[in-house]
Structure formats: C-alpha cells, structure tokens
Amino acid sequence: MxxxxxxxxxxxxxxxxxxxxxxxxxxxxxxxxxxxxxxxxxxxxxxxxxxxxxxxxxxxxxxxxxxxxxxxxxxxxxxxxxxxxxxxxCGVLRNMGFVHHRPHLRQHPGEIYQVVNPSVVPPVPHxxxxxxxxxxxxxxxxxxxxxxxxxxxxxxxxxxxxxxxxxxxxxxxxxxxxxxxxxxxxxxxxxxxxxxxxxxxAPARHHSRTLFTHMTGVTPYDATVAGRLHDQPSPWHQGTLHHVFDGGWLWVIPFDNHPRSTNSVCSVGLTLDARRHPARGLAPQEEFDRLLARFPDLAEQFRHAAPARPWTATGRLxxxxxxxxxxxxxxxxxxxxxxxxxxxxxxxxxxxxxxxxxxxxxxxxxxxxxxxxxxxxxxxxxxxxxxxxxxxxxxxxxxxxDFELFNAVVRTWTVSTVLGALAVENACAAYGRSGDDAVFRDLEQTRHPGSPLPGSAHYNSLGPLTRTLCEEVEAGTRTPKEAADGIFDAIGRADYLPPSLGLGDPDDRFFHNTPARIARAARWVRTDAPDEIGALLKGAMGGLIRERLRGVRRPG
CATH class of the missing domain: 3.50.50.60 (FAD/NAD(P)-binding domain)
Structure with missing residues (x-):
C-alpha cells in the first residue's frame, strides 16, 4: 500500500x-x-x-x-x-529453579527450591x-x-x-x-x-534496575561443584534458573539445552535493588564481575562465559x-x-x-x-x-x-501460577466442549480481575498477607521466621490446595507432581475438595490429558 x-x-x-x-x-x-x-x-x-x-x-x-x-x-x-x-x-523449559546464595560463603545445598512442570504438560520452550x-x-x-x-x-x-x-x-x-x-x-x-x-x-513498592545480555560458554549449574551436591528432581539447566541473594537475583535462561537446538547462547540478567545497589557508573561487565566475586559458587558457572552481544543496562525498571x-x-x-x-x-x-x-x-x-x-x-x-x-x-x-522466609514467599508464587494454569486449562477445556465464548466472558465478571479463584476470600488475601508480613520484616517489627511461619500457616489452612502437593510443608522444597502425588490429589478431589476447586481441577486435568493425547496423535 x-x-x-x-x-x-x-x-x-x-x-x-x-x-x-x-x-x-x-x-x-x-x-x-x-x-x-x-x-x-x-x-x-x-x-x-x-x-x-x-x-x-x-x-x-x-x-x-x-x-x-x-x-x-x-x-x-x-x-x-x-x-x-x-x-x-529456542530452548526447553522443564522447571523453574531457585538457588539461594550468601555473600562470600559456599552455597548451602539445602537452600534450593524447584517447580517441575507436570509430565502431562508437553515440554514448553524458552x-x-x-x-x-x-x-x-x-x-x-x-x-x-x-x-x-x-x-x-x-x-x-x-x-x-x-x-x-x-x-x-x-x-x-x-x-x-x-x-x-x-x-x-x-x-x-x-x-x-x-x-x-x-x-x-512510579508508585510501586518495589525498586530495581537490571543489566542483561546473551552469553556463550555458560556452564550448566548442574556441572558446578555446588550444583553436583543438589538433589532437585530436574536438572537446573533444563529450565529457567534464578540465583537469589540479599539485594537481587540473577537469571540464566539457556537456549542450548536440548539436542535439536541450533543456538549456543544463554540469556543472562542481573537485577538489583536500586536503593541498596544504586548505579555507580560502572560498565555492565565490570558490575557483573564484581557481583560474581561475592558469590564463589555462582562465579563458577560463568568462569568461561562471554557476552555474545552488548550489555543492556537500565535505570529504575x-x-x-x-x-x-x-x-x-x-x-x-x-x-x-x-x-x-x-x-x-x-x-x-x-x-x-x-x-x-x-x-x-x-x-x-x-x-x-x-x-x-x-x-x-x-x-x-x-x-x-x-x-x-x-x-x-x-x-x-x-x-x-533469609532462605527460610524466601522458602515461604516463593510458595505464594507457586500457588498463584499453579492455580492460574489450572483455571485457564479448565476454561480452555470447557470452550473445547461447547464452543461458547461465554466461558471466557464469565471469567471476567469478578471483583478480582485476573484471579484464578475469584470466589475464594482466602486465596485473594494470600498475596496481600505475604506483602504485609514482609513489610513488617523490613520495618524490624517481625522476624523472618515469624513471617515465614505466618505464610506457611495461611497456606496450610487453604481448603483449595490438595495436601499431597506439599505446598504448606517447609521441608518439601520441590513442587514435583509424581504419579503418586497426582493419585493422592485425585482422591482428595473426589472426597474432600470444595465444589468450586473440585470442578476446576477435574475440568483442568481432563483437558490436560486430552491435550497430551492430541499431541501424541499429531503427525510429524
């Protein structure tokens, strides 16, 4: 034209x-x-x-x-x-992994958390x-x-x-x-x-800035000294890895992590609390190297890494x-x-x-x-x-x-992403059966836009509760342990979560739906689940199974 x-x-x-x-x-x-x-x-x-x-x-x-x-x-x-x-x-994403680090100390092998994608879901990409x-x-x-x-x-x-x-x-x-x-x-x-x-x-409570690039030569964390000590169910390099530490976090997203990839790079980014770590005019590579020097087990992953493109550095995000x-x-x-x-x-x-x-x-x-x-x-x-x-x-x-507190806060995210996925899968399955667009329109009639459980006062209070407890930690009026206990107590009282998933157990650091766990969750759905969550889980799991079978039958 x-x-x-x-x-x-x-x-x-x-x-x-x-x-x-x-x-x-x-x-x-x-x-x-x-x-x-x-x-x-x-x-x-x-x-x-x-x-x-x-x-x-x-x-x-x-x-x-x-x-x-x-x-x-x-x-x-x-x-x-x-x-x-x-x-x-593109790479493969089989898990979301989190490794906690302390400055100038070896990484503690028990301070990790991982969410593994269920086997009923086809591998998703980076x-x-x-x-x-x-x-x-x-x-x-x-x-x-x-x-x-x-x-x-x-x-x-x-x-x-x-x-x-x-x-x-x-x-x-x-x-x-x-x-x-x-x-x-x-x-x-x-x-x-x-x-x-x-x-x-911006009125956001959060303040951060970031620097990021693509790198070659990034060692899979599973091959490092610290990584070999971990007992997580899925290899770190088969997913998105978050290295978290006081004041920030670092992501590693590999595109070279399956045999049919034609890519040799990883996405790498460092995000810092902009108030605690203000920009001081350093070149991004120098700032990245200084950060690595504080965390020896993190540095090992990048010993042979080099940027494949210029760094991007931001002000407040x-x-x-x-x-x-x-x-x-x-x-x-x-x-x-x-x-x-x-x-x-x-x-x-x-x-x-x-x-x-x-x-x-x-x-x-x-x-x-x-x-x-x-x-x-x-x-x-x-x-x-x-x-x-x-x-x-x-x-x-x-x-x-504090890992004990992070171990609790990350469960709030896990609850939201798991229930969110199930709610959407349930709606998608219902639409597949009926072809009626009202399935999606009905999801919007709520006082809690975007919530997977709009009718659950408990679920919709979990995020604000987590924030409030952490505000009290930051203010010094509550210890990290007290805040962690409060979050785990709230999750433990959630009547919409199958107990077999272990989300309320601080010692269960891996959200991994093995066949045994799924069987116990299915039994809970049949016998003890509230009507709303029971219908949601039945619809979502039925839809996921049909999706898996559809994928198996798809030619090529």
Whole structure:
C-alpha cells in the first residue's frame, strides 16, 4: 500500500509496537475481520526480556489461539511446535529453579527450591525472542493486518479526538487514521508520552534496575561443584534458573539445552535493588564481575562465559500509568506499566491483556461503539496485575535476605501460577466442549480481575498477607521466621490446595507432581475438595490429558 493509498484507508484499530503483544493483537484483530494497522519504528532484530513460556503462559496462549482462530499462536506453547514452525533457536523449559546464595560463603545445598512442570504438560520452550517476534509480525501480515516497520514507521505525531477517532503521523510523513489506537510500544510508547500518562515516580513498592545480555560458554549449574551436591528432581539447566541473594537475583535462561537446538547462547540478567545497589557508573561487565566475586559458587558457572552481544543496562525498571484506557485509546501490557522480570510474568500479562482487549475491540468494530466504558475491565485487569506482581516481587526481594522466609514467599508464587494454569486449562477445556465464548466472558465478571479463584476470600488475601508480613520484616517489627511461619500457616489452612502437593510443608522444597502425588490429589478431589476447586481441577486435568493425547496423535 502506498502513502497515497494509506491516506484513503481508515483503519478500525491502529496498533503501535512490534514486540510480542502488538503483533499478537494485530493478528487476532485482522483474523476476526477488523481493519488493522500495525506500526513498529524500531529496526529488527530487537533484544527483549520475556523468554520463559511457563505452563501458565502456554495455557493462555492456547486460549488466544483457539478463541480467536489463530493457530499460529499455539505453535509457541510447546517446544516441538516452536521448533517445527517458528525457530530451532529456542530452548526447553522443564522447571523453574531457585538457588539461594550468601555473600562470600559456599552455597548451602539445602537452600534450593524447584517447580517441575507436570509430565502431562508437553515440554514448553524458552523463546528466542528475535525469532518469535519476527514470527508474530509475519502472522499479523498473513492474517491481513497492514504492517509497517523500520525507522520510517516510527510514530512522531498523534491526535486523538473522542468524537472522530485517531490520526497518526510517521517519520516517513505518512498519515494514518483509525477509530481506535492501542499503544503496545513499551515504556516509551508514543500515546503514553503524548498524553502525559506516566506516573512520576512510579508508585510501586518495589525498586530495581537490571543489566542483561546473551552469553556463550555458560556452564550448566548442574556441572558446578555446588550444583553436583543438589538433589532437585530436574536438572537446573533444563529450565529457567534464578540465583537469589540479599539485594537481587540473577537469571540464566539457556537456549542450548536440548539436542535439536541450533543456538549456543544463554540469556543472562542481573537485577538489583536500586536503593541498596544504586548505579555507580560502572560498565555492565565490570558490575557483573564484581557481583560474581561475592558469590564463589555462582562465579563458577560463568568462569568461561562471554557476552555474545552488548550489555543492556537500565535505570529504575518500574513505571506505571495514571490510567491505561481513555477515549479512543488503550495502553497495553508493558506500555501500561512494568514491575520486574522475576517469575517470568511478562508474557502471561501480555496474553491476559490481549485476550481481554481483543474481544472488546472486535465487538466495537462490529457495532461502531468505541465508548470508553466498554473497555473498563481492561483498565481494572491491568491495574490488578500490576499491583499483584508488585506485592509479590517486593515481598520476594525482602525475603532474599533469609532462605527460610524466601522458602515461604516463593510458595505464594507457586500457588498463584499453579492455580492460574489450572483455571485457564479448565476454561480452555470447557470452550473445547461447547464452543461458547461465554466461558471466557464469565471469567471476567469478578471483583478480582485476573484471579484464578475469584470466589475464594482466602486465596485473594494470600498475596496481600505475604506483602504485609514482609513489610513488617523490613520495618524490624517481625522476624523472618515469624513471617515465614505466618505464610506457611495461611497456606496450610487453604481448603483449595490438595495436601499431597506439599505446598504448606517447609521441608518439601520441590513442587514435583509424581504419579503418586497426582493419585493422592485425585482422591482428595473426589472426597474432600470444595465444589468450586473440585470442578476446576477435574475440568483442568481432563483437558490436560486430552491435550497430551492430541499431541501424541499429531503427525510429524
């Protein structure tokens, strides 16, 4: 389409941003008959964090793929699918692992925690983002979106009129008009900048900064002296590894960890409490090396490592918006705000927002009603996701000083990610049986947007309780042990958790659903589970088994 042609075309939705959320949303909208423009002003390839497709995220991607008829998105949900259809440069994620370190001391082999993906779930990938993002741009094109990329597509001017719609001007001088604009351009998204929507400073409790790169020569932690002493059920190098310590954490995400990978790099990032470890003008490699010098068993993993690309270093990571939905616009996903990459929630947040926003945009395009009120749930959802993640990450950073406390706080995350995955799998299975979109719409009718158990007062109080106890630890009014005991006590009283999962047992440091545990959990579902959780678990497990059988039968 030429510039002259574009001036005559009025789009229904203009999407800004070519990372993960923008092309995904554009593909969904175009597939469902919405005249869609996608503009991305940065040159590819781009380096982006958000590389771990945990089971909860994979379940959300399946929902988006099936609900909106875009099967290309489902390729991202399994290692085999992504290898076959997207890229051979992605890794495998079989677990989420955590190793606690103390400065200048050997790592204690008992201070570890691991969540192992259940065997009923096909292996999920570590996503090599430059390939995945390019794949999604291609999907958006093939599904009918008008895609503009490159420096000439950078948006330099925006006008929004509540009555008549949106006008965009690019660096190349092209003018585009649309009924509605979605800014998925990240921290410096042009709509957020033009309308002055950023909160300064961000009101998040958490403060962190990060530096990250891709590296070659990273030794699998299982092959280090400390790693060989560990008794975790799944090798560390078969998943996303978090090294945690007082004041920060370091991630290792390998792309070279299965035989069919054609990639030799690992994603490596160091995230620090920006108040305790302010930037002092050091080069990122020097700061990284100084950190390693404090932790001998961590340093061994990087003895032969070297950056494969320049380091990226940030200021404070946290940013937020005064509001994310307004007249004729929405700030989506990481344009709305960001907390921290801890626990790999970024991709899940993007998928949750795309799932909720797309339906409303499709309906608006069909009936011509772009009123702000119909998008209020998206505002509420994004604020709830931001607040919940801020609470959890804040509490986690407080807990890094003491393994006993971290061992408790990380269970709060485990409960949320496991129940989240089960709730989404249950909805996906129900949709597969009925084909009724009301399955997903009904999930949104809640005072707790994004909650897997909206009807459980206990579940919805667990995150705030964890945060409050950690605030008291930081204030010196409660010991780490007292806070840990309080969290474990709360989890132990949860009537929605099968006792056989061991989440309330401090000594059970591995969430690993062996066949024996699954059998005991199934018996609990039949005999003791509350009706709501019993129905959820039955539906989710039935759906997962059907998914596994479907994958076994799939040719090639």
């Amino acid at each position: 030429t510039g002259k042609d574009s001036a005559r075309t009025r789009y229904e939705v203009a999407v800004i941003g070519g990372g993960f959320a923008g092309p995904l949303l554009a593909a969904v909208l175009a597939r469902n008959g919405v005249r869609t423009l996608l503009v991305e002003g940065e040159e590819a390839p781009r380096f982006a964090v958000g590389e771990s497709m945990v089971p909860y995220t994979a379940a959300l991607a399946r929902v988006v793929a099936r609900r909106y008829g875009v099967p290309e998105v489902e390729h991202l949900t399994s290692l085999e699918g992504v290898r076959r259809e997207v890229s051979s440069r 996503l090599f983002r430059e390939d995945v993002d390019a794949h999604l741009l291609g999907v958006a094109r093939r599904r009918g979106a008008d895609v503009r990329t490159g420096s000439g597509a950078r948006v330099e001017g925006i006008r929004i009129d509540p009555d008549t719609g949106v006008s965009l001007r690019t660096a190349a001088g092209e003018e585009f008009t649309a009924e509605y604009v979605v800014d998925a351009g990240g921290r410096h998204g042009p709509v957020a900048q033009e309308l002055g929507l950023r909160e300064e400073p 946290q940013y937020s918006s005064k509001r994310v939905v307004g007249d004729r616009y929405c700030l989506a996903s990481h344009t709305a705000g960001f907390v921290d990459p801890l626990y790999s929630r970024g991709l899940a947040h993007s998928l949750e927002v795309v799932n909720a926003l797309a339906r409303r945009l499709i309906d608006a395009a069909h009936d011509g009603d772009w009123s702000t009120g119909r998008f209020q749930y998206v505002e509420d959802l994004q604020q709830a996701l931001f607040d919940a993640h801020d609470d959890l990450v804040y509490a986690s950073f407080v807990s890094f000083r």
